[in-house]
Amino acid sequence: MTLPAHVPVLIAGGGPVGLTLSALLSAQGITNLVIEADERYCTGSRAICMSRRSQEILGWVGADQALVAKGLSWVGGRSHWRHTEVLHFQMPSEPTQRFAPMVNIQQFYVEEFAHRAAQSVGRSEVQWASRVSAVTPHEKGVDVEVITPEGAQTVHADWLVACDGGRSTVREQLGLQLEGTQYEGKYVIVDVVQKTQRAVERLAWFDPPSNPGSTILMHRQPDDVWRIDYQIRDDEDPLEAVKPEARPSPGSRCGSRSTTPSASPCRATGTGV
Ligand SMILES: Cc1cc2nc3c(=O)[nH]c(=O)nc-3n(C[C@H](O)[C@H](O)[C@H](O)COP(=O)(O)OP(=O)(O)OC[C@H]3O[C@@H](n4cnc5c(N)ncnc54)[C@H](O)[C@@H]3O)c2cc1C
DSSP states (O other): OOOOSEEEEEEEOOSHHHHHHHHHHHHTTOOEEEEOSSSSSOOSSOOOEEEHHHHHHHHHTTOHHHHHHHSEEEOEEEEEETTEEEEEEEOOOOTTSSSOSEEEOOHHHHHHHHHHHHHHHTOEEEEOSOEEEEEEEOSSSEEEEEEETTEEEEEEEEEEEEOSOTTOHHHHHHTOOOOSOOOOOEEEEEEEEOOOOOOOOEEEEESOTTSTTOEEEEEEETTTEEEEEEEEOTTSOHHHHTSGGGSOOTTSOTTTTSOOSOSSOOEEEEEEO
16 A cells, blocks of 8 residues: 555554554544554453553543444452452442443454544555654654555655554654653463353462462453463563463363363463463
8 A cells, every 4th residue: 555645644553542543543534544453353362451541531432332243341450369359449439420430441442442433534544564663853744654565655644643462663763762660570461261150350469379489460351351460480481481381271271370260171372471
């Protein structure tokens, strides 16, 4: 596809932030172009818990109905230390409030709903499988070099918005630092398909008997998926930890390494570190 020579707003990155911004700008009548490195929405397990505030923002562009219909809302959670439940919390939530405090939903659904909202207005395009590679600011606007499957093209934009994630090319091009604190810790993420009647709530285990010294987080998601995050030791190799033999096998009981909701058969669908 030949990119336009000029756009009012170019959005680098079509993740949840970039696609939501695209929908918001479109709703305001502002034409925009999203450049996304991947070929489609993200795959696998990434952000899974949407706050009420994020739901409200998606509501501004009409993407909330699909989100609420698909997502699993929750108001509280439980924390355990070893065998003992040490905290059972409930977040403020009134029946009259439009959104629950949190809703669990896979990130690719959020991206799809935001994208659909942008498409319904018709003022935006997403250029998939293309990367912003160079940024040259001018007094009026910015020249953005984009590597597309057909080759490099340059688009002049009045505004460029960096929605290209934690390792942003735009920030790197402009010499901008992302400031904040960070800590080291390696986690394995496993998605397990298992039907359950268990309540939707945030579940955490600290120093659990199955993984002494570590932490396990567990969230129920749509499509009968349980997302399990467990911390591995500093001396453990993350790549070894996600090998199939280190994961629960189909038909096995998944409780040996990570705590699971019940002892019925389950299937691991994806892993990440
Ligand atoms: C394995 C994993 C697990 C995670 N788990 C959680 C979690 O449990 N809870 C949570 O809150 N968050 C989690 N996150 C983080 C969450 O995914 C991000 O916070 C969220 O996606 C941020 O949205 P974003 O749109 O700002 O950035 P991203 O989702 O990172 O989107 C940025 C987009 O920009 C694209 N891009 C990057 N560079 C370029 C470029 N040069 N040109 C064009 N496009 C580009 C990328 O392909 C990507 O689609 C997880 C992330 C990963 C990777």
